[in-house]
Amino acid sequence: MDAIRADDLIGLFQRWRDTFAEQRNFLIALDGKVGDSDLGITMAKSFAAAYDTVAAEGAGAGLTKLLRSAGAIMAKTAPSTMGTLTATGFLRGAKALDGKEAIGTPEAAAFWRAFATGIAERGKAKLGDKTILDVLDPVAGALETAAASGLALAPALKAAADSAEAELERTKTMVAQHGKAAAFQEKTLGLQDAGATVGVLLLKTMTDFVSE
Amino acid sequence: MKKFLNDPAHFVDEMLEGIYRAHPQLTYVNDDKRCLVVAKPTPGKVGIATGGGSGHLPLFLGYVGDNMLDGCAVGGVFQSPSADQMHEVTKYIDQGAGVLYVYGNYSGDIINFDMAAELADIDGIAVKQVIGNDDVASSAVGEEHKRRGVAGIFFVYKVSGAAAAAMLPLDEVTRLADKARLNVRTIGVALSSCVVPEIGHATFSVGDDEMEIGMGIHGEPGIGRTKLAAADAVVDEMMERIFAELPAGSGDEFAVLVNGLGGTPKEELYILFRRVSQLFEQRGSRVKHVWIGEFATAMEMAGASISVLKLDAELDPLVAAPTNTPFFAHYKV
Numbered sequence: 001m002d003a004i005r006a007d008d009l010i011g012l013f014q015r016w017r018d019t020f021a022e023q024r025n026f027l028i029a030l031d032g033k034v035g036d037s038d039l040g041i042t043m044a045k046s047f048a049a050a051y052d053t054v055a056a057e058g059a060g061a062g063l064t065k066l067l068r069s070a071g072a073i074m075a076k077t078a079p080s081t082m083g084t085l086t087a088t089g090f091l092r093g094a095k096a097l098d099g100k101e102a103i104g105t106p107e108a109a110a111f112w113r114a115f116a117t118g119i120a121e122r123g124k125a126k127l128g129d130k131t132i133l134d135v136l137d138p139v140a141g142a143l144e145t146a147a148a149s150g151l152a153l154a155p156a157l158k159a160a161a162d163s164a165e166a167e168l169e170r171t172k173t174m175v176a177q178h179g180k181a182a183a184f185q186e187k188t189l190g191l192q193d194a195g196a197t198v199g200v201l202l203l204k205t206m207t208d209f210v211s212e
Numbered sequence: 213m214k215k216f217l218n219d220p221a222h223f224v225d226e227m228l229e230g231i232y233r234a235h236p237q238l239t240y241v242n243d244d245k246r247c248l249v250v251a252k253p254t255p256g257k258v259g260i261a262t263g264g265g266s267g268h269l270p271l272f273l274g275y276v277g278d279n280m281l282d283g284c285a286v287g288g289v290f291q292s293p294s295a296d297q298m299h300e301v302t303k304y305i306d307q308g309a310g311v312l313y314v315y316g317n318y319s320g321d322i323i324n325f326d327m328a329a330e331l332a333d334i335d336g337i338a339v340k341q342v343i344g345n346d347d348v349a350s351s352a353v354g355e356e357h358k359r360r361g362v363a364g365i366f367f368v369y370k371v372s373g374a375a376a377a378a379m380l381p382l383d384e385v386t387r388l389a390d391k392a393r394l395n396v397r398t399i400g401v402a403l404s405s406c407v408v409p410e411i412g413h414a415t416f417s418v419g420d421d422e423m424e425i426g427m428g429i430h431g432e433p434g435i436g437r438t439k440l441a442a443a444d445a446v447v448d449e450m451m452e453r454i455f456a457e458l459p460a461g462s463g464d465e466f467a468v469l470v471n472g473l474g475g476t477p478k479e480e481l482y483i484l485f486r487r488v489s490q491l492f493e494q495r496g497s498r499v500k501h502v503w504i505g506e507f508a509t510a511m512e513m514a515g516a517s518i519s520v521l522k523l524d525a526e527l528d529p530l531v532a533a534p535t536n537t538p539f540f541a542h543y544k545v
Contacts, residue, residue, distance in 0.1 A: 068334060072331060072334065075295050075296060075299075075327055075331060076296040081320075081323060084295055084323055084324065084327050085323075087295075087327065088327060088330065091330055091331075091334070122323055122326055122327065123323065124319070124322075
């Protein structure tokens, strides 16, 4: 697939839904070590609601409208911090793609940059705080580099997903600064961040979807 | 724990059921009791919304009424309401002139109000925000953005409510609310802990002979734990921090709120105000408006807070404007 159009996007949301349904218990266990164990539930519910919403609206609504509707329903469905942050990411990503009908490499870069910036602003997080931002910022960076060198969408996303996985590994060396995990401080060393894990799952699923 | 309860899990919703039965001028939207609004919004008026955790009555929902607020998203005890609840309140109270959010500086509330503002923006509703940060004990001068919002938000509600009732546009209501925010300071002192119903025991402990100046309304640590001093000495120490930031000189005018935290009798609040008033008198300043009672509580916490608003020609008439809400009525004298 060289670009994600509105009808493809509905398929991508279906895949995200399936991923977070499969990873639900893994995320619950991961979050339970230093959080309140609701991350797996939040993500599974958010993406199930998002898929139902975009499927009901249909491709005729257009790419950006679908992304916006997905973000809005996520904000409604799972009012936990991570649910609100993910919703913000989709709403900001939708705004960045206003008027576009397909997501190629430059659009993917713009989408994930806006997604990451939105999360950073809303969550008041900065790099190194051991959050999803530590994965999404390098993802946006990798896609911007790929766009500048004219790389096609599938290899560009592959490069971004690889950097996401490397950065997830690096979150093990960081100390949590946000949310309930912040109270655990040094005890978070050695653990991969649960939010950052969500970031990797988002990217890997998108990459697999585009590469098939 | 010794409380009137049926089930700790139903604490907030049963409290709300009582409120709707007692005050028919209030209702709720989206079939959600936690989305509290005025039954009859005023067409064309800027809507004022607030929100925050339960456990602080009359804060926050108690100020929804005539010439104050139009809606309130109600959270669990000491928990933020959701962005969706705030968004539902926003949609209902927007009467074509936009909505101003006035709430306290707590990270959960900020994330959710920001999200609600973004959802309202998609609906084409203009939203502005003023975030109360009046607690001088919670961060130093220069770090005001980290300060918690406490009882002083009462003055921001009063000013923004009166400005909106005068049918001023959103930008002007926001400017005046922000001016009130910048000119109000609060400091509190706690004598005992509060008990969150679903937790069932005291959040912290204060010895029988101790006090903690600067403690937050959820039990956040204050400036220091000391022996309980005489009332005048306690007020002197508290007011020193207020006067350091709001200088009171000859001819200056102020509004003062002496607030009980839930477990302190009004008699004691008047003993505190006596000293507060003397200190303004010594400086040749005038306390033009005074409110004494419970305005922002922390469940059964014993203690009090003092909020001071510096008045000017613009703020004074807005503070003096009459209001009528289920928890706070103020008539023209």
